[in-house]
Amino acid sequence: MSDVKTEHKPESFTNREYEAGFITDIETDTLPPGLDEDVIRHISAKKNEPEWLLNWRLEAFRHWQTMTEPHWPNVTYPPIDYQSVSYYSAPKSQADGPKSLDEVDPKLLETYAKLGIPLREQEFLAGVAVDAVFDSVSVATTFKGKLKDAGVIFCPISEAVQEYPELVQQYLGTVVPTGDNFYAALNSAVFTDGSFVYIPKGVRCPMELSTYFRINALNTGQFERTLIIADKGSYVSYLEGCTAPQRDENQLHAAVVELVILDDAQIKYSTVQNWYPGDENGIGGIYNFVTKRADCRGQRARVSWTQVETGSAITWKYPSCVLRGDDSVGEFYSVALTKMHQQADTGTKMIHIGKNTSSTIVSKGISAGFGQQSYRGLVRIAKSAEGARNHTQCDSLLIGDKCGAHTFPYVEVKNPTATMEHEASTSKIGEDQLFYCQSRGISEEDAVNMIVNGFCKDVFNELPMEFAVEANRLMEVSLEGAVG
Amino acid sequence: MIEIKDLHASVDGKAILKGINLTIGAGEVHAIMGPNGSGKSTLSNIIAGRDGYTVTKGSITYKGKNLLEMSPEQRSWEGIFLAFQYPVEIPGVNNTYLLKAGVNAKRKHQGLQELDAIEFLQIVREKAKLVELDQSFLSRGVNEGFSGGEKKRNEIFQMAVLEPSLALLDETDSGLDIDALRIVANGVNHLRSKDRSVVMVTHYQRLLDYIQPDVVHVLMDGKILKTGGKDLALELEERGYDWVRQEAAA
Numbered sequence: 001m002s003d004v005k006t007e008h009k010p011e012s013f014t015n016r017e018y019e020a021g022f023i024t025d026i027e028t029d030t031l032p033p034g035l036d037e038d039v040i041r042h043i044s045a046k047k048n049e050p051e052w053l054l055n056w057r058l059e060a061f062r063h064w065q066t067m068t069e070p071h072w073p074n075v076t077y078p079p080i081d082y083q084s085v086s087y088y089s090a091p092k093s094q095a096d097g098p099k100s101l102d103e104v105d106p107k108l109l110e111t112y113a114k115l116g117i118p119l120r121e122q123e124f125l126a127g128v129a130v131d132a133v134f135d136s137v138s139v140a141t142t143f144k145g146k147l148k149d150a151g152v153i154f155c156p157i158s159e160a161v162q163e164y165p166e167l168v169q170q171y172l173g174t175v176v177p178t179g180d181n182f183y184a185a186l187n188s189a190v191f192t193d194g195s196f197v198y199i200p201k202g203v204r205c206p207m208e209l210s211t212y213f214r215i216n217a218l219n220t221g222q223f224e225r226t227l228i229i230a231d232k233g234s235y236v237s238y239l240e241g242c243t244a245p246q247r248d249e250n251q252l253h254a255a256v257v258e259l260v261i262l263d264d265a266q267i268k269y270s271t272v273q274n275w276y277p278g279d280e281n282g283i284g285g286i287y288n289f290v291t292k293r294a295d296c297r298g299q300r301a302r303v304s305w306t307q308v309e310t311g312s313a314i315t316w317k318y319p320s321c322v323l324r325g326d327d328s329v330g331e332f333y334s335v336a337l338t339k340m341h342q343q344a345d346t347g348t349k350m351i352h353i354g355k356n357t358s359s360t361i362v363s364k365g366i367s368a369g370f371g372q373q374s375y376r377g378l379v380r381i382a383k384s385a386e387g388a389r390n391h392t393q394c395d396s397l398l399i400g401d402k403c404g405a406h407t408f409p410y411v412e413v414k415n416p417t418a419t420m421e422h423e424a425s426t427s428k429i430g431e432d433q434l435f436y437c438q439s440r441g442i443s444e445e446d447a448v449n450m451i452v453n454g455f456c457k458d459v460f461n462e463l464p465m466e467f468a469v470e471a472n473r474l475m476e477v478s479l480e481g482a483v484g
Numbered sequence: 485m486i487e488i489k490d491l492h493a494s495v496d497g498k499a500i501l502k503g504i505n506l507t508i509g510a511g512e513v514h515a516i517m518g519p520n521g522s523g524k525s526t527l528s529n530i531i532a533g534r535d536g537y538t539v540t541k542g543s544i545t546y547k548g549k550n551l552l553e554m555s556p557e558q559r560s561w562e563g564i565f566l567a568f569q570y571p572v573e574i575p576g577v578n579n580t581y582l583l584k585a586g587v588n589a590k591r592k593h594q595g596l597q598e599l600d601a602i603e604f605l606q607i608v609r610e611k612a613k614l615v616e617l618d619q620s621f622l623s624r625g626v627n628e629g630f631s632g633g634e635k636k637r638n639e640i641f642q643m644a645v646l647e648p649s650l651a652l653l654d655e656t657d658s659g660l661d662i663d664a665l666r667i668v669a670n671g672v673n674h675l676r677s678k679d680r681s682v683v684m685v686t687h688y689q690r691l692l693d694y695i696q697p698d699v700v701h702v703l704m705d706g707k708i709l710k711t712g713g714k715d716l717a718l719e720l721e722e723r724g725y726d727w728v729r730q731e732a733a734a
């Protein structure tokens with residue numbers, strides 16, 4: 001029944017009036033703004049990286065210099081001066097990376113506790129391991145020991161470079177090549193931290209893995225890089241959450257996430273993104289330019305992206321699935337909310353290459369206030385993809401009459417045996433629906449929440465239980481004052 | 485229970501109700517009949533508090549309070565219930581969840597402890613039985629994919645759970661087969677008590693065979709042109725409405 005409430009109601013990511021907007025006053029080691037090869041050498045040296053990785057970064061940087069920012073997304077913002085951004089900031093106390101939780105700066109523990117993410121293992125949600133990334137560095141990873149016993153590697157990517165260099169070298173950049181797009185190239189050049197996960201053959205990861213990204217420092221970009229490898233027959237469910245302080249300046253976030261899925265393996269990747277969206281006049285907020293891609297390299301490999309996106313001033317994000325292995329399956333479930341002056345251009349790409357590959361797209365867009373949202377999706381069926389199937393469902397819900405919803409579905413079918421289904425709808429929260437709820441004793445605000453949550457249900461159902469509850473709440477908080 | 489005095493109301497500047505006078509005492513069942521477009525739904529909607537109507541003159545007093553000042557949810561907490569002529573679908577919102585939110589909002593308003601999921605489920609199961617609504621409807625989206633008759637039965641089910649003091653049934657009988665009609669009537673009769681009142685908007689005498697009204701009104705041209713006992717309904721069925729207008733004009 002939908003009435004079941006979990007006792008444990010995590011408060012993370014969601015806070016009235018963007019309570020995640022506080023700033024942690026902590027001494028930092030921050031590079032001055034600007035980007036050149038010296039900055040990249042500096043970052044690489046800070047992280048004590050091997051030669052190959054420095055060269056990889058420099059190559060990406062040189063490529064990036066030849067590229068131009070994409071202007072096809074349906075969003076508008078003033079030009080970004082990439083030389084005015086600082087590309088590295090870390091809490092001073094964390095310079096050498098904490099050896100254990102006891103060494104983590106109490107100020108950081110406090111920051112995460114305030115966000116509802118207690119990093120002390122005994123306090124944290126049972127069954128969820130967390131990697132906490134603060135600006136450019138990972139500050140803590142919990143339950144490492146327990147995971148290690150299962151053979152699972154879950155650590156900051158900077159640590160993986162030291163400890164498991166051969167794994168990193170084998171897979172890094174193989175899903176999203178350095179020159180893939182403008183932001184991916186930038187990320188490859190300057191990425192600072194992020195999570196690394198390796199699930200060995202036949203292992204079902206014994207707990208949920210989660211990374212919590214926090215941008216704190218002023219004028220700093222966050223460029224995290226996540227790499228997850230699910231070896232044959234393995235399974236992992238991974239969740240990322242994001243918040244940032246409330247600042248009048250826009251801040252840049254350009255992440256890359258690469259997923260590699262081998263034969264019979266499965267990755268379930270969930271995102272609850274609540275970056276600071278800017279204020280009611282559209283001042284401030286995070287620019288969220290993200291490249292996420294999963295490569296189903298093996299037969300019967302499965303991947304699902306589930307995202308709940310309520311934050312950021314501008315979102316540019318298309319988690320994609322390359323269905324290379326025969327019978328591989330890709331899924332994309334998305335709820336995106338744009339309110340106030342938020343703009344989002346988001347969707348997915350499903351690239352069918354293997355035989356009998358199938359993909360599902362469920363996109364739910366909600367616009368309120370002056371929010372503008374575009375769904376942009378590509379389904380490509382290659383000539384080799386005999387018997388491929390896609391089902392796309394793309395619904396938009398409008399609250400008020402100053403917001404907008406747009407859809408750009410692209411379909412390329414090179415194999416005639418493909419089965420394609422597409423459903424789309426745009427609706428307004430009806431006065432009649434609101435009145436119906438009110439006449440049953442429910443306030444207008446609760447009625448809006450109820451209707452929106454109903455609209456999002458197919459997506460929320462895909463989230464792990466604890467986070468589904470949280471996603472509901474995040475929606476409620478985000479919608480506060482959106483109507484009326 | 486409710487006293488409506490000289491109620492005038494318009495939509496988009498168009499006058500629809502032109503001086504309604506209606507008093508309904510506790511425990512009474514009134515039927516309102518009248519041709520299409522005469523303002524029956526408008527009256528029900530105004531009592532329930534729907535937006536979009538302008539009351540240009542007159543008053544509605546409910547349990548001694550000025551009803552027109554209350555929000556629709558407050559009216560619900562005070563015991564007003566409208567069974568919609570056209571119930572809306574709310575996809576993905578669980579039927580029971582909606583009702584539980586409504587019941588608990590009301591209990592909160594009354595200073596009562598909110599019901600937990602188990603207590604509520606018990607009530608809901610019992611009421612569903614009363615209107616012979618299959619359990620599967622309880623967990624479906626509100627009216628989502630329900631047939632016309634199922635939607636109407638769901639309205640009566642909601643009424644049974646919310647236990648209103650004043651129930652307005654807007655053409656709940658339209659489009660029902662005889663079995664469904666019996667079930668709906670059963671639900672209404674079950675609710676009848678000396679401190680509850682019912683207003684039934686209907687076109688058909690047959691509902692009144694199952695639910696005996698104390699008073700029958702004819703609403704035409706935005707006014708109540710005639711009031712009588714249940715025999716009036718029979719007469720309307722036989723003779724139509726024109727004679728009422730002629731009689732009123734005379």
Ligand SMILES: Nc1ncnc2c1ncn2[C@@H]1O[C@H](COP(=O)(O)OP(=O)(O)O)[C@@H](O)[C@H]1O
Binds near residue numbers: 520
């Ligand atoms: N929202 C509205 N906008 C414009 N006209 C309306 C609206 N609601 C009702 N009306 C008009 O008011 C009159 C009475 O309608 P209604 O109350 O629905 O009648 P009944 O329920 O008796 O059939 C009709 O002429 C109808 O067209």
Ligand SMILES: [Mg+2]
Binds near residue numbers: 655
């Ligand atoms: Mg009507």
